[in-house]
Amino acid sequence: MMREKVTQLLEQALEKNKSLFLIDYSISEANHIRVILDGDKGVSVEDCIAVSREIEHNLDREEVDFSLEVMSAGVSEPLKLPRQYKKNVGRTLKLRTKDDSAFEGTLVSATEEAVTLQWKAREPKPVGKGKVTVQKEAVLPYKDIAEAKVMITFN
DSSP: OHHHHHHHHHHHHHHHOTTEEEEEEEEOTTOEEEEEEEEBTBOOHHHHHHHHHHHHTTSOTTTSOOEEEEEEOOTTSOOOSHHHHHHTTTSEEEEEETTOOEEEEEEEEEOSSEEEEEEEEEEEOSSSSSEEEEEEEEEEEGGGEEEEEEOOOOO
């Protein structure tokens, strides 16, 4: 009953701001509601407040006591949805596949099925001694990705 009502209220709140999307939400046995949002243009404090109010003002504390926490997906959180990958095109990702291969590179594209990463690598010259810098690329389907995180860079 509580889950259905919260789901409905979340959908209403997200309908009012189409740039926001739900990453995850949970309701504990003690009725602690935890909502994690992301947005195509990021998530502001005002966005979290608006979603929180939409839920809180439409649940009756006299009926059931609850606590509510609405937050944005943090920078250290792994990416989960294709929409998150799409908003991070152009940024550096550190990615691990389900077979434990590791990649770090620039996210150059994200579709509904896969991401494309590019990076530079030093490899031995085909002829002669020394190394040459080559451009590498990998297309990785979401189903093969175990974890992907955006790398924060300071310029």
